[in-house]
Amino acid sequence: MPDKIAVRGLWKSFSTDQGGLSVLEDVDFTVGEGEFVSLVGPSGCGKSTLLNVLTGFERPDRGEVLVDGRPVEGPSPRGILITQRGSVFPWMTVRRNLLFGADRLPEAEREPLARRYIDLVGLAGFEESYPWQLSGGMLQRVEMARALMARPDLLLMDEPFGALDALTRMRMRTELLRILARDRHTCVLVTHDVEEALHLSDRILVISPRPGRIQRIVEVGAPQPRVMSQPRFVELKEQVLAELGLSAAEVARDTAAPPRRSGQRTTTARALAPPPRPARSVPRPQASGGPTAERVDVVVIGGGPGGASVATVLAQGGLRVLVLERERFPRYHVGESLLPALWELWDRLDVTAEIEAAGFAVKQGIRFGMFDDPDDVLLLTAEFPEYFPRSHVYHVDRARFDTLLLENARRKGAEVREGWTVSDVVMRDGFAAGVLAAPSGETPRAIEASLVVDATGRDCLLARKMGWRRPDPALNKVAHYTQFAGVVEREAALPSFAERLPGSTTTDVYTVEGGWLWSIPLAGGVTSVGVVLDAHRPDGTPGPPQAVFDAALAQCPEVRASLAGARQILPVQTVSGISYINESFVGNGFVLVGDASMFVDPIFSAGVTLAIRGGVYAADCILDAFQQGDFSAARLRPYESRIRQPMDRIFEMIRRWYATLDARSPDDMIRRAREIPWLRERLIVLLSGGYEKIDLESFLLSLGEVA
Amino acid sequence: MKALGRAAPVGVIGLLLALWWATAARSPIFPTPFAVVLGILSLARDGTLAHHVAASLFRVALGYGLALVLAIPLGSLMGWYAGVFRAFNPVIQLIRPISPIAWIPLAILWFGVGDASPTFLILLSSFFPIVVATTSGVHLVERQYVRAAQNFGVRGLHLFRSVVFPAALPQIITGMRVGLGVAWLVVVAAEMVAINSGLGYLIMDARNSGTRYDLVVAGMVIIGTIGFLLDLAMRRLESLDVVRWRYHHAR
Numbered sequence A: 001m002p003d004k005i006a007v008r009g010l011w012k013s014f015s016t017d018q019g020g021l022s023v024l025e026d027v028d029f030t031v032g033e034g035e036f037v038s039l040v041g042p043s044g045c046g047k048s049t050l051l052n053v054l055t056g057f058e059r060p061d062r063g064e065v066l067v068d069g070r071p072v073e074g075p076s077p078r079g080i081l082i083t084q085r086g087s088v089f090p091w092m093t094v095r096r097n098l099l100f101g102a103d104r105l106p107e108a109e110r111e112p113l114a115r116r117y118i119d120l121v122g123l124a125g126f127e128e129s130y131p132w133q134l135s136g137g138m139l140q141r142v143e144m145a146r147a148l149m150a151r152p153d154l155l156l157m158d159e160p161f162g163a164l165d166a167l168t169r170m171r172m173r174t175e176l177l178r179i180l181a182r183d184r185h186t187c188v189l190v191t192h193d194v195e196e197a198l199h200l201s202d203r204i205l206v207i208s209p210r211p212g213r214i215q216r217i218v219e220v221g222a223p224q225p226r227v228m229s230q231p232r233f234v235e236l237k238e239q240v241l242a243e244l245g246l247s248a249a250e251v252a253r254d255t256a257a258p259p260r261r262s263g264q265r266t267t268t269a270r271a272l273a274p275p276p277r278p279a280r281s282v283p284r285p286q287a288s289g290g291p292t293a294e295r296v297d298v299v300v301i302g303g304g305p306g307g308a309s310v311a312t313v314l315a316q317g318g319l320r321v322l323v324l325e326r327e328r329f330p331r332y333h334v335g336e337s338l339l340p341a342l343w344e345l346w347d348r349l350d351v352t353a354e355i356e357a358a359g360f361a362v363k364q365g366i367r368f369g370m371f372d373d374p375d376d377v378l379l380l381t382a383e384f385p386e387y388f389p390r391s392h393v394y395h396v397d398r399a400r401f402d403t404l405l406l407e408n409a410r411r412k413g414a415e416v417r418e419g420w421t422v423s424d425v426v427m428r429d430g431f432a433a434g435v436l437a438a439p440s441g442e443t444p445r446a447i448e449a450s451l452v453v454d455a456t457g458r459d460c461l462l463a464r465k466m467g468w469r470r471p472d473p474a475l476n477k478v479a480h481y482t483q484f485a486g487v488v489e490r491e492a493a494l495p496s497f498a499e500r501l502p503g504s505t506t507t508d509v510y511t512v513e514g515g516w517l518w519s520i521p522l523a524g525g526v527t528s529v530g531v532v533l534d535a536h537r538p539d540g541t542p543g544p545p546q547a548v549f550d551a552a553l554a555q556c557p558e559v560r561a562s563l564a565g566a567r568q569i570l571p572v573q574t575v576s577g578i579s580y581i582n583e584s585f586v587g588n589g590f591v592l593v594g595d596a597s598m599f600v601d602p603i604f605s606a607g608v609t610l611a612i613r614g615g616v617y618a619a620d621c622i623l624d625a626f627q628q629g630d631f632s633a634a635r636l637r638p639y640e641s642r643i644r645q646p647m648d649r650i651f652e653m654i655r656r657w658y659a660t661l662d663a664r665s666p667d668d669m670i671r672r673a674r675e676i677p678w679l680r681e682r683l684i685v686l687l688s689g690g691y692e693k694i695d696l697e698s699f700l701l702s703l704g705e706v707a
Numbered sequence B: 001m002k003a004l005g006r007a008a009p010v011g012v013i014g015l016l017l018a019l020w021w022a023t024a025a026r027s028p029i030f031p032t033p034f035a036v037v038l039g040i041l042s043l044a045r046d047g048t049l050a051h052h053v054a055a056s057l058f059r060v061a062l063g064y065g066l067a068l069v070l071a072i073p074l075g076s077l078m079g080w081y082a083g084v085f086r087a088f089n090p091v092i093q094l095i096r097p098i099s100p101i102a103w104i105p106l107a108i109l110w111f112g113v114g115d116a117s118p119t120f121l122i123l124l125s126s127f128f129p130i131v132v133a134t135t136s137g138v139h140l141v142e143r144q145y146v147r148a149a150q151n152f153g154v155r156g157l158h159l160f161r162s163v164v165f166p167a168a169l170p171q172i173i174t175g176m177r178v179g180l181g182v183a184w185l186v187v188v189a190a191e192m193v194a195i196n197s198g199l200g201y202l203i204m205d206a207r208n209s210g211t212r213y214d215l216v217v218a219g220m221v222i223i224g225t226i227g228f229l230l231d232l233a234m235r236r237l238e239s240l241d242v243v244r245w246r247y248h249h250a251r
Helices: A047-055 A094-101 A107-120 A136-149 A166-182 A194-200 A231-243 A248-256 A305-316 A342-349 A352-357 A398-411 A461-466 A545-554 A557-562 A607-628 A633-662 A677-687 A696-706 B002-026 B033-045 B048-080 B082-095 B100-111 B116-139 B143-151 B156-191 B199-208 B213-237 B241-247
Strands: A003-016 A019-032 A036-040 A062-067 A079-083 A154-158 A186-191 A203-207 A214-219 A294-301 A321-325 A361-369 A377-380 A393-395 A415-418 A420-428 A431-439 A445-454 A477-485 A505-512 A515-521 A527-534 A573-576 A590-592
Touching: A003 A047, A003 A186, A019 A047, A019 A186, A019 A214, A036 A047, A036 A194, A047 A062, A047 A079, A047 A154, A047 A186, A079 A136, A079 B143, A094 A107, A094 A136, A107 A136, A136 A166, A166 A194, A166 A461, A186 A194, A194 A231, A203 A231, A214 A231, A294 A305, A294 A431, A305 A321, A305 A342, A305 A398, A305 A445, A305 A607, A321 A398, A321 A420, A342 A352, A342 A607, A352 A398, A361 A677, A377 A677, A398 A415, A420 A445, A420 A461, A445 A461, A445 A607, A461 A590, A477 A545, A505 A557, A515 A545, A515 A557, A527 A545, A545 A557, A590 A607, A590 A633, A607 A633, A633 A696, A677 A696, B002 B033, B033 B048, B033 B213, B048 B082, B048 B116, B048 B156, B048 B199, B048 B213, B082 B116, B100 B116, B100 B156, B116 B156, B143 B156, B156 B199, B156 B213, B156 B241, B199 B213
Parallel strands: A036 A186, A036 A203, A079 A154, A154 A186, A294 A321, A294 A445, A321 A415, A361 A505, A445 A590
Antiparallel strands: A003 A019, A003 A062, A203 A214, A361 A377, A361 A393, A420 A431, A431 A445, A477 A527, A477 A573, A505 A515, A515 A527
């Protein structure tokens, strides 16, 4: 390997108030073309200074630094430095930042190059986002892509992932390896993290305490992918740490410490860390907590429809399941309109009889009212009765419905604890190994589990921790909703072919200025009404929620008329309705279900159905994982593939629907469904939740031709 | 409590109006709010209002525009080059505390009684907030941005244009907002002396030629309203995508 970098007899000192401070003394090393070298050492040993000299921001006092045999004269795009602080320009979009990296190239070459690197680092869809809209992990990827845009000979990284949480940091490592596999560069990495160095480098230079010298060179030289828990890496890690003067006990404490806590779930997590254990060689979580640590097979965080479904199927499968729910049921929740596809899932959960007996309002379909069209479009499941066991479903009071599902899980053998807060998920050797949890207000304690299910809903406990949240800027909505009581119950006007069920209703959707409004009649004269609007309205001033809500309601005379004499029983609630599909739904030892994995815009009432479907799919996959005794992300991945496909398609349809709404196009899919029978059939199946019953791909394609 | 918060400003304004009305009703000279509204309407109807507003806005536009043209480049140089800062800063700090009103006699001496002297006073008053904000904005540009740009081989004017200026822009806009506010304060004062148009003149004229206090207060209301609208417009600049990162860090 020819020498790419040659550092010869390098000395560097800084002047301080106390006189000269020698930082680097007689440093000598070379880096080969395409080689990855890490510099590890204690704080203040001069690693960063060395990198600054390599970049050309500092000049050596003595000695020389050669790149390709030529001395480094000053900073230049030949060697790009990436630091922990990050220097992505906040005033430029992601795309502009990348273009800046290739500033010297002609415009015509820069654009395709930027395209390529945006794809390479997985930022497609975020080209026009501003840095303040991105997560820390995404910012580091922008940083990386911008550096690569300059086509540098050297990538110089100074703790590039130091500001990220432990899990995102690990992900970024794999990301970096993936990028380097496609786009080989000579790399010098400064890091505190010995495991990171071992994972990434060909060689590790251990630097002594200040004044820094090269104390030892460790050859790693193993092919990628590397499994850090393999004995050889554990051994190498101990060697490097010993070189740095750290004992094995300290190392163990380091690895066993729980990751940083996230969000508002604050606790004294650190004080409750499981006791230190020696580093182990098998990447498989095992019980090793103190005498008080409780152990179950699966911990489900969150007892909503997704969490309750996973718990039910797992308990039916004979596993020891613990559901931890922060609130005490029943509790109010929005999302009242269900889809007929649920009947099959309810059969799986063995809860059909309870739901039928609950007396929920009967829903037979959806009515779309367009503000610029006098005729509504009525789509009823009963038009194509062959698709679903029953052509009706329900509008439910979510407080009761969710309680019913959770009670069912309890009956099937899952242990459910309400009023319990989970403060963190404990990670061990890269696997989720349990949670820290307690009744709200008490000090959390460790509960060990082979597998953790995150069903925390829009809190997205794990997705946030992993930096997996992927909000869809195109579907950034805000919802204002409330309920009315004392509504006069009226039978929906249904065409003759539909069997008229007593008290049957439809989910009514009306388009309004900048969005749409729902009206969902529940049982007992209660109606849920809500409005979904663009989060960034062109008029800029959203006003108080009640006023915004009233203004939207004023545009829907039919709904207003139906509410005559009714009274609003809740203050208007407001939530951000930004849709997201998180980057991954599974990791080592954990899965995400329901809103913790994705949140879908409410327009097609898909949320609860997808959550329950995801819960059942996840449980199938988890049962399989227990059979195999393997809880790796790879083993859990089939769950994700199974649920992600319908999700992506639904998202695509929703985007399509909003696009025609925004363009006020008279050719939207709903209106076209009046005259095109095949479109009507497929639309009804989709709006009834039968995502696997038709070929969505070809449906979307043919939709493109007609609407 | 929330409803109270919303109602409070309306309540305060209503109370003040009532107080005003009660006082004015007993005074032979001081006009009631209603008289002021009538005054505004009469000014609007015969075109005097538009004439005076246009005159004031024209002077502000000219003086403020000149201030921008001078202050932003000078502030940038001062923020970037320590030498320029050392050379200009003492003068700026000495002149800055002098009220623009104190300059009126000199302005008339130098520029006469036309549009030039109020323009000069506006330039003088809005120049300082802008130059100071620009200097500090440029000076405090975070080093990692500059270093990154240098690393990509970007130097000189290009470095300034694509990195330093946009990084400092949020602060510059804040300075511009303060500057425009001061400019609007000063134009009225300047027009009260030796000028025969503008809102300041309108007020003095209404007092001198027949003690029309309804028109005096009408002028004041117009001044307040326009000042408020100008500030609102400047605040909108703060929500531009290129500067939002500074004002709204979190999502």
